Structure formats: C-alpha cells, structure tokens
Amino acid sequence: MIIMFVCSLIGTESISLKAVFSAVEKRTTVNPDYEIFVRVRLPRIILAAIVGAALASSGLVFQALLRNPLADPYILGISSGAGLGAIIAVLSGFNWTLWGRSPIAVFAFAGALGTIWLVWFISRLTGKFHTTGLLLAGVVVNAFFSAVIMFLTSVAKSQQVYATIFWLMGNMTEEDFFVLWIGAGCVLAGILALFNISPQLNVLSFGEEDARNIGINPARTRTIAFAIAAFITAIAVSLSGLIGFVGLIVPHGVRLVFGPDHRQLFPLSAIVGAIFLVVADTVARTVVAPAQMPVGVVTAIVGGPFFLVLLVKYSKRVSWLK
C-alpha cells in the first residue's frame, strides 16, 4: 500500500514536471530546479496525498455509519466548526505559531474536533444512537455556526475576512516537513485502525440490531470509527482548509467499481483519494499559472464529470441505486 502510494506520487509528478524530475537525477550539483522540487513541490504533493487519503477514508466512514450515501466528512458540521475556529483566530489577531502552524490552523483543528464532539454529545442526549438524530444535530449545529461565522464576517475588517476566506478555500502550501510527517503518521495510523474495524463496519451496514445478533458490539465499533474519522478530518482541515467533494465522490467511485466490502474500500479509497487530490492540486497550480486556483474548484470540475461517468457506467451493477 505504501509502495503504491509513493509510486503514485512519483508518477503524477513525472507527468506534470518532467524538467524537475530529470534535475533530481543529477543530484551532485546544486540546481534551482531541485530546490524547487524538494522544498516546494514535494511537500505540497505529500500534503495533497495526506489530505486526499484522510478525506476519502473519513467520507467512507461517515457513509457507512450514517447508512447514507450522501454523507461526506463535512456533513456533521466539521467544516463550519473549522471555519469558526479560523475566523476567531483571525479576529483575535494572534501571531504566535505552534510547530510552524499559524493560529488559524490550530484554531480550525480545535473548532473541527469541538464541533464533532458537540454533535456527538447532543445525539447521545437523545438516549440512543440514531442516525437521524445525529444527522439533524449535525445539520443544525452546522447552520448555527455558519450563522455565527456570517455575523463575525460582517463585523470584521475586510482584510481579516479575506484572510479567512482564502484559508478556508483550501491552501496547499505546507513547507515544514516535521508537521507533514506528523500529519502523515496520524492519518496513516487512522486509516490502518479503520481498516482493522472494517469487517464490523460491513455488518453495521445492515443496522445496529443485526450487528448485535452477529456478535458485534455496535456502540464500540461506531465510537471508534467516528472518533478516528473526525480526527483525521480535523487534521486534513487544519493542514489545508476545506476541500470539498473528495470525501464524497472518492468513496462512491471506489465502491461503484470495486463493491461494498470495507476491507477493500479503506485501502483503495485512501490511495485513490491521495492520487485524486495530488492530480487535482497539480492541475490547480498549472492551468492558470502563474496564478493558482483553489484546489476545491478543480476537485469539483474534474471530479464531478468523472464521477457521473462512473455512475452511469456501473449503475446497472449496483442495487442500492435502485
């Protein structure tokens, strides 16, 4: 899996940046191409891969847990929580850094995790785990925080608003390898843990009672899956802002092609998600060069039609679309 991961990175890179790739081979001399490659491009590609894998995997979890094909990593309010954290950080005017991260990222991370905890907590107050209760709690919290964000935006100075919006649109400029490796480690560990409970997630797709009859502890499985998915989504959001669409269409696309078994879906989604976002990011920074597009624009513009092709091609094979 790791090998495929690395291969995919190099493959994508060699296609879009041939000149730089050839420069890497002659390492003996210091050359600017190499510097650009190692210090700018490589971290960015690693970042895109981490974020893509994290979003695709957590999207898969939310779809399985909520038994809802429309679910994505942001459905329970992580996005607005992160946004709220980001705008609070901007308005507070902090200028310290933590491990090279700006306070925006730190606050967004905290906001994302705090929100998902709040939604989980509210749904637990209803007594029993109900997907409908969880979804409604998520939607309402999302709407509430969005309103708060709008209020804060309306009272903020335009420069502060711009900084927040730019950050939220998704920015793929992470240069510190230390942070990258920590992020990569956490996300990889999370995906492995999810893979570990994937047989239980398969059973849970028939519902909680049924899972219990087969000998699965549904509450435990759900809590673990939920916590991991929320955690890796929060990492992704704090590293790169909000990138839509990856967490929705990658798990779907992979499921359409390879079937519903989560034991296959976790590794495949992670790999496909990583490749997809690396490609999307490459497109985002080359198409309108020297300017850059937000990568979310590319994921939707490129990913949307591609997904529709998959949908039409494979829809005859899958019963859950009928």
Next chain:
Amino acid sequence: MSGIIELENLSFGYTPKSLVLEDISFEVKPGTFLAIVGPNGAGKSTLLNLLCRRLVPKSGSIRIDAAAIESFGPEALAAKIAVVRQGLTPIFGFSVIETVLMARTPYYNQIGFENKADRQIVNEALMATDTAQFASRPLGSLSGGEQQRVFIARALAQETSILLLDEPTSFLDLKHQVDIYDLLKAAQLEKGKTIVAVTHDINLAAQYCDEVLLLEGTTSCPGTPESQNAIRANSKYHIGKTQDVFSQKQIEKVFGVRVFTGKVGQERFLIPLGKFAKDSTQINSNPDSQPRK
C-alpha cells in the same frame, strides 16, 4: 447437547405501569421446533426480542444452556443464538456470499479476513438454503423469498444451537412459505438445532412445529368495561404439543374468530371463517365426529 432455553417468571413491559408479558415460565428442550403464536400485540415479537437480549426483562430470568443470558458477552451470545429478522435492507450492495460471510465476522483473523473453514461453513449454508446459485448477485436484486433464504443461510453460518425467527414467511407466497419451513425443519432434524419462530400461520406451525406457545394477549371487546381498563396485563399463555394447544375452542377463544377445523390424514387444519363465508353454517366444524372428504 446444547440449545436449551429456560424462562422463569419472566415479565416485561414497555412502560413502568403496564406489562406485555407477565410471569411466563417454560423450557425449550434441545432440538425442539417451537412456534410462538397469538394475536397482534400479544407480545410475540417482544418475547423473541427478550430471548435474543435486545430487550431486558423487568423481572424473572432467561437461561441459555443453564447460564444466565446476561452472563454472555456479545460474541459468546452470537455463538449461541442466531436471529433472522423481518425487513432487513442493506444500504450498500453487498452480494449474497458477502452477506452470509458476515456471520463469521467474530471469527475473522487478525487482519480481518475469513479462513478456509469459514468459507466451508458458508458454502454449506448456501447449499442448505439453495442460495448458492446466486451467491455473487447483489442481495437487493433478489426476490423477498430469496432474500429470506439468504438471511437464514447467514444465521446457519453462525453455527449456533439456537435459531430465532421473526415471522419468517410473511409476505411470501405459498411455495416460498413451504420452502422456508422445509429448510428450517431440515436444520432442526439434521443439525439438532433448537428453533423458535414467531408466526401468524397456525397451519404451517401445526404442520412443522413440535410445540407451540400460544400467547393470549389483550382480548378487547369494544364497549365492555374491561376494555376501558386501558392495557391490562396478559398473563395467559398456553404451551405444549402442537395438537394439544391448537384445539378449535382455544383458537376461537384467543383470536376471537370462528374457525373451521378440517383433517387430512394426520394433519389438522384451521381456517378462519368471516361473516361472509359461504355456507358457513353448513360447514361441519367438528372433524373428529364426522371427517370430511
């Protein structure tokens, strides 16, 4: 031999004030096919849910193979009892074989995959239920009767000594009803399973089951003072050999409907008679005195 279910003074109610089941005690011996019948709301499904620990009794106890049901962990209980419920719909298109394999989930290895023995068990279950022919098709593409057979296959693949079923033949046509009961009977006779099935079909129950638990439920007659007494506990139940419990009198009393009893060879049949039944007054409803041709 395992597969013993014992109930002692079992009571249960959904609200603190009213009881659905009151003071029920009985024992199901290993390898028995027991039907639970009774009017709507009599507590049939409630009792089944108590037996699989979906619900916890208000008082009294349930013992599985002489151990209290609370003493089992989730996996240990799933190794004793398999359940087939109504109306399970998977949301993502799992195939038949993937669905049946899920029964083996607690026995998967460290990295979450089945071994050869699991595959063998699943194949046997598919053969026994005649579902091997569509093993790779998505579950959602099968008919209701075929899906029901797949869920029974999955329950068989759990390799339990006890099998609980909630109305396994509702919504199925005559042939599929008989098919389901045939394969349940085969599981009972060949594997020695204890089978408990909630059903509305008293004739199939009479044909296939060894014993019957008849729950009386609340007999509400509109207008009588009794029915104004809101929900009263129904403590009455009858358990015993099928032919003893299913007497015409008993069925008429419990279900509040006139029935015609007929007999073909050893099999006795009960047919409900409505107001508009033709010649209902002429039908001899006592088969023992004058058998009908």
